[in-house]
Amino acid sequence: MNSKPLHIRLFDEVFSGTGIWPAVPAIIVLTVVAVIPFGVLLSLGFSDIVVSRGVIVSQELSLRHLATALADPLYHTTFQRSITLALTTTFFCTLLGFPVAYLFLIGGPWVRRIILVLTIAPILTSGIVRTYAWIVILGGRGVVNGVLMDLGLISAPLRIINTPWAVVIGMVQIHLPIMILPLIAVMSRHDRRLDEASANLGASRLGTLRHVILPLSVPGLGTGASLVFTLSYTTFVVPQLLGGGNYLNAATMIYEQVVYSLEWSKGAVTAMILMATCLIVLALFAWMTHLATGWTRVAQR
């Protein structure tokens, strides 16, 4: 029997670093910053509220906002646009990120260092600053138009800024590092002897890339794609600034509903739809990753 007094035993238990205790601080933080706000969001979305001077004076259960939102064509087009934008961003980030990761894999120590610096440095700069940089680059009197006109390739400035493509370009640049980092993590664990074995068995570099490196990178691709999708699906800075204020995606819509028209319940419903659709796409990504990594789950001997 343990003869120590209760408070000592409790102290031992809490600080022993076993069981659930080490997770307690994280649980508390998550409760405060995620669970409680989510509860508030749910309660706002599923009720009619009367706000007076910024304070809720009455609140009763109602599915009215959800029903209106689901029937509203504006919602359909906005969410369609958001998903398309996020998927396009994810697609281009994968397309551009994988070659960088491959370069990291085959490169020497200096190539690796340079790639790491070039990947991490942009993350240390604020996304808003980088987005403003794109305004300078893509604008009517920006660098791109300047060069093209100097070369005589165009006579009048192209309209790049304030178009959906400007948004895509900005989004891809902002989110590319998020794609590259998990891929690099996978690549730095990759066993190069497998590539040698593949070449020895007759595979070209492309064959090795396709049949060995790519399948073994799937976990990194899955993580990267999920992160990029989530971030680009829910961002409002880039679409707001590069889309010229008339590019409405789901996040900008929530922003307007909550900040400008003060329709909190409407905003809450939009946010819930955003979250639900995001989870569906993430589940889809997870399922695809799962299918491609069956070999990692075979019964170990």
Next chain:
Amino acid sequence: MSEAGVLSSTTGAAQAAPVVAICKAVKRFGGLTVLDDCSLTAQEGEILTLLGPSGCGKTTLLRCIAGFLTPDSGEILIDGRDTIPVPVNRRSVGVVFQSYALFPHLSVAKNVAYGLRMRATPAAEIATRVKAALATVSLTGFEERYPSQLSGGQQQRVAIARVLVLEPRVLLLDEPFNALDAKLRGTMQMEMRHLIKRLGITAVFVTHDQEEALTMSDRIAVMRAGRIEQLGTPEEIFDRPQSAYVADFVGASNFWEGVAHAGRVALPDGQSVATALDGPVRVMLRPHNLVLRAVGGEAAAWDGTIRFRRHIGALMEYEIEVAGGRMLRAVALRDDTIAALAGGDRVSLGVRDAAACVAFPPA
């Protein structure tokens, strides 16, 4: 060792054109010369072993043959054709890696089929050839398993099947038994030798284990610091080492300092060893070539005290301190007289067969 030495020790097989010929290969990493004028030939259907201590360049030489490395100078010929310009994936050379390097995301069957798929072989042909290859290494029924579900020995056999299914001209094996436990290693060595012989494939095999080399090889190339020190059959290497280095590395040896006179070195027990040298020499005495006797019997070469003894299976190994504090190692069958000997006992040592001793220049 000289070019002439390489050629002279290939007598018998020298008429046929070698399958692999390495001529004066040099490879440097930075300032470090890892292969230094390395020359070597492997004949049709033979198992040639590269034997040498860690870091002498065995893996480097193998990687040059496979094409993962390009020598700084020298030639590598396969069937008489210069292979250096041939890219890795077009050489008819199969490598069994030390770590096996099986593709973890592919099943056993798909691992074996990999090379055939890369060559765009028709599916039906792939199926039959994979089946045959797996049968060759006795892994029928393991098709759908993944490498992580196999034992070390099974993984190795998959690695071999994966290469053999392509029917390469040359098989390269880099310490393939290292990851196996001692017992399995012995079995696999024999199995592998039989398999390679049955298929008639030319194999270059790397090891730093001299017993493994003696078991597996038709010929052994003893390497020393990026050069081939001696190339010959296991018997030649063991019985007629051309240098003290080889004598010491293959089958631990005792060296006894003597003086050669008119083509002979006199041993203390009255026998003598033939030599072409003159003046001070070192005579190689294999541990099994020393006999232990009771003190004061027949003419003994040395008297000494047993300092240490060790069981090696049916044999017993003794370290015996003789006059002048020198240690001599002797190995004997564990018969009744010998079993009674223990540490501290006085014994006398004789040389069983003076003809099996070889004299080398002094160190």
